[in-house]
Amino acid sequence: MDNNYQLKIYDEIQKRHQLWKNIANKSGEHNVEDVMIEAWLFTRENWKKSEIFKIDDEEDWKYLYGAIDNKLVKFSEKNTLYTTNFTEPLSYQDS
Secondary structure, three states, rough: OHHHHHHHHHHHHOOOHHHHHHHHHHHHHOOHHHHHHHHHHHHHHHHOOOOOOOOOOOHHEEEEEEHHHHHHHHHHHHHHHHHHHHHOOOOOOOO
16 A cells, blocks of 8 residues: 555545544543544554455445444453453452
């Protein structure tokens, strides 16, 4: 993927600012700029194998939004669920 195309992708990501703001708000941990950069990096590094992200394909945008939502919101919520158990004092039984 050449540099000009990567810049076009980032420009288009910025145009869809409200989508990324929704993820940032749901996460409670990330700001919108972090989410947009994560989305851009995902299109470069983790995109479907042997394919490139297509700016004009709404299915690619839906996939990207879902992947970033899963990574920054749903996965984060799952980790929080499991780590909250560690806030209770541990009880040891004598053997």
